[in-house]
Amino acid sequence: xxxxxxxxxxxxxxxxxxxxxxxxxxxxxxxxxxxxxxxxxxxxxxxxxxxxxxxxxxxxxxxxxxxxxxxxxxxxxxxxxxxxxxxxxxxxxxxxxxxxxxxxxxxxxxxxxxxxxxxxxxxxxxxxxxxxxxxxxxxxxxxxxxxxxxxxxxxxxxxxxxxxxxxxxxxxxxxxxxxxxxxxxxxxxxxxxxxxxxxxxxxxxxxxxxxxxxxxxxxxxxxxxxxxxxxxxxxxxxxxxxxxx
Amino acid sequence: xxxxxxxxxxxxxxxxxxxxxxxxxxxxxxxxxxxxxxxxxxxxxxxxxxxxxxxxxxxxxxxxxxxxxxxxxxxxxxxxxxxxxxxxxxxxxxxxxxxxxxxxxxxxxxxxxxxxxxxxxxxxxxxxxxxxxxxxxxxxxxxxxxxxxxxxxxxxxxxxxxxxxxxxxxxxxxxxxxxxxxxxxxxxxxxxxxxxxxxxxxxxxxxxxxxxxxxxxxxxxxxxxxxxxxxx
Numbered sequence: 001x002x003x004x005x006x007x008x009x010x011x012x013x014x015x016x017x018x019x020x021x022x023x024x025x026x027x028x029x030x031x032x033x034x035x036x037x038x039x040x041x042x043x044x045x046x047x048x049x050x051x052x053x054x055x056x057x058x059x060x061x062x063x064x065x066x067x068x069x070x071x072x073x074x075x076x077x078x079x080x081x082x083x084x085x086x087x088x089x090x091x092x093x094x095x096x097x098x099x100x101x102x103x104x105x106x107x108x109x110x111x112x113x114x115x116x117x118x119x120x121x122x123x124x125x126x127x128x129x130x131x132x133x134x135x136x137x138x139x140x141x142x143x144x145x146x147x148x149x150x151x152x153x154x155x156x157x158x159x160x161x162x163x164x165x166x167x168x169x170x171x172x173x174x175x176x177x178x179x180x181x182x183x184x185x186x187x188x189x190x191x192x193x194x195x196x197x198x199x200x201x202x203x204x205x206x207x208x209x210x211x212x213x214x215x216x217x218x219x220x221x222x223x224x225x226x227x228x229x230x231x232x233x234x235x236x237x238x239x240x241x242x243x244x245x
Numbered sequence: 246x247x248x249x250x251x252x253x254x255x256x257x258x259x260x261x262x263x264x265x266x267x268x269x270x271x272x273x274x275x276x277x278x279x280x281x282x283x284x285x286x287x288x289x290x291x292x293x294x295x296x297x298x299x300x301x302x303x304x305x306x307x308x309x310x311x312x313x314x315x316x317x318x319x320x321x322x323x324x325x326x327x328x329x330x331x332x333x334x335x336x337x338x339x340x341x342x343x344x345x346x347x348x349x350x351x352x353x354x355x356x357x358x359x360x361x362x363x364x365x366x367x368x369x370x371x372x373x374x375x376x377x378x379x380x381x382x383x384x385x386x387x388x389x390x391x392x393x394x395x396x397x398x399x400x401x402x403x404x405x406x407x408x409x410x411x412x413x414x415x416x417x418x419x420x421x422x423x424x425x426x427x428x429x430x431x432x433x434x435x436x437x438x439x440x441x442x443x444x445x446x447x448x449x450x451x452x453x454x455x456x457x458x459x460x461x462x463x464x465x466x467x468x469x470x471x472x473x474x475x476x477x
Contacts, residue, residue, distance in 0.1 A: 048379075051383060053379050053382060053383065075382075076382075076385045076386060076387050077385065079382060079383055079384070079385045080384065080385025081385075082383075084380075084383040086376055086379065086380060086383075088374075088376055090374075090376040090377055090379065090380035091380075092377070092380070092381075092394075092395055092399075093399065094398050094399050094402060103384065103386075103394055104384035104385055104386070107386060107390050107394065108384060108385035108386060108390075109385075152384065153383075153384070156384060156385065
């Protein structure tokens, strides 16, 4: 039983532009899947359909046996079980780091303040930011903010994690501190779907790579195969551009 | 010989307790109630206007447009005369409900200001990046929780200087209650002036008081604005 299953997903913006064309793939429990492709290829859109941040017009998405696309699904409940990390961190700037980490736990999971705080501090310690607990997001560097954002997703005890270009808004010297946390997470067996251009990360931890172009899943292959023998011309071109330097 | 030579400014000193204890107290109370009520109601109207549900946005927009197209004095009169009948209709009573001038003005100002505050709050809500909304939903918040804990606190903070500026305008506009013979600060000044035949002195004094309060408040708002800019 896959953790995430995406079947024949179609999405249009308006009536003319089709953002996703018949996308089908799945992610097994404990699997790490990297989604890559040129900008505008629909990879961010695809990952956002998994927790229904982006509605779809056709197809079916199932996460941990819950049908995301069914109108009967309690979306807030589902989203609470799917961790998401955004390109621009999206920490809540008016709340302290601790409150950023406690909000969902208290309001969605109904944990007590003490319970939530304990969990928050444990996760902050894990991403190496325990000393910054009482600060506001604006007082942290980009890399630190993104690590807090990962912790904010983890405090909810998610069954899987979605990463939407987690390092592309970061200064180069901060990329590794975020990737390190993600590598750790992958090693622990977290199910992860990661939209990224970090091919080093993909090689190191991904079990599979999905290559998208123009709203389509062009390739879906085990990591080694993808890098060694990309089947499509589009993937070859993409790799040659991205791996040149 | 100055133009002011036969002015009697002692009258001001003598009437100070009345002017402030009665008049200014009412003016400030009305300003405070209409601001708080207006911001609360205005926020709801703004959310209705931005909602994706059918009908609701159009209803909210019509409310705002109607209120903003009418002069406040007219609305004060209109509500004063209409309120008893509206009350009768709501409560399904046999005869019009008696609504005093005081309650009538409080309700009128709140409803009227809500239209203006709703535009401010709408701008505030729209100033919050969509990513914040997505992040709120992503941790499992419902729409109302997301608005309450993520969007509205930030929108309110961003809009605070504008809300205070509108409050200063409102503070001046409360003087329009004179049309219902309510004793606000200006009303009190005019009553004393009429009684003693010293209208010019009283109006000059009232003008000075409004000027000082409004100017001080605007300067405080400017400082607040600078502080918010730094915090952001």
